[in-house]
Amino acid sequence: SNPATYSGVLDPIRKAFAKANGVKPALFSSNSEGACPACNGAGVIYTDLGVMVTVESTCEDCEGKRFQASVLEYALGDRNIAEVLAMSVNEAEEFFGDGEAHTPAAHKILHRLADVGLGYLSLGQPLTTLSGGERQRLKLANQMADKGEVYVLDEPTTGLHLADVEQLLGLLDRLVDAGKSVIVIEHHQAVMAHADWIIDLGPGAGHDGGRIVFEGTPADLVAARSTLTGEHLASYVGT
Template sequence: MATVESTCEDCEGKRFQASVLEYTLGGRNIAEVLAMSVTEAEEFFKAGEASTPAAHKILDRLADVGLGYLSLGQPLTTLSGGERQRLKLATQMGEKGDIYILDEPTTGLHLADVEQLLGLLDRLVDSGKSVIVIEHHQAVMAHGDWIIDLGPGAGHDGGQIVFEGTPADLVAARSTLTGEHLADYVAG
């Protein structure tokens, strides 16, 4: 029955009893807070009566990974693979660690969000972290410091290193399919 939904007649889909909804923080009840986007909640918890530094810090990391549009109460099952991966990245950014490995983090992202993600990856590298990205997005490849291209084909036709070097060297060599496509991307 996971695909069947019905709105509760008692709470009208707010997920809380009326007695719980009487309590507010900064003029908002829990249902209203959970309906906020990450961006809205980041401002809400930043200052004023609702100021909560710990919540603001977490929301700031979620915005940093490009998830500002998600609502706080959004079920995890509605997130794409790329969104879940960026959620995990935001969580890990609060931990100690020196190496980040991301698998296709741009999946489902708008180009503006890809730029934001690249800025975040730059900040991680600038802070001394190592970032390894498995990615087909040409903007990410062009932005990288080093590329390891596997091939010569996809799936069972690949698995061998066909190029290793800087993106500029890959574009100049055009020795692989990735190099040809990246050269066209950079030229366009």
């Protein structure tokens, strides 16, 4: 699986390719009719060496593109399906947002992915290569399409650049402004400083923690400096 399949954006993309070329959407799925027969759409060949670690090598027939050569001849906005799946979310959002490849359904999903700070991911990137925080945000992007009222996130900033953390905080603000409840389990000081309410568990970690040692606003936590979290947060905000 990859961000394209997990988010559902591959469905409108396949339909757009099919409509533009007068063929079936199934041709543009790497696990269906359009798959490379040599690697079954995996893009790699696995060689079992018995007691040794299985060796993975790029498929020589499709050169890792996962599709039959005939499928790659079909284009949408001068790009074939393999080239689209190699795009980053940001590139794909622009590609499907305007011009010959304009596909509103795909653009809407891609916008949500970019909104949660995943604009740098490739659409065809295996989910096994994503960090825990990235998978959390991918799930969040999916849930944003539903009518959930409470969002629970476990360290969603994992692997994020500081600029992307700010983008994520902006998204969480919009969810709260829309009347949603957002609960975040997080160690990132920028997230703590941005919260409306903090529940600090401690006093230590592991067996030395597990008790509520503070509950209140970030400002109150900084002012009290009664916990390790309060001390570090005070240093972070410069008080």
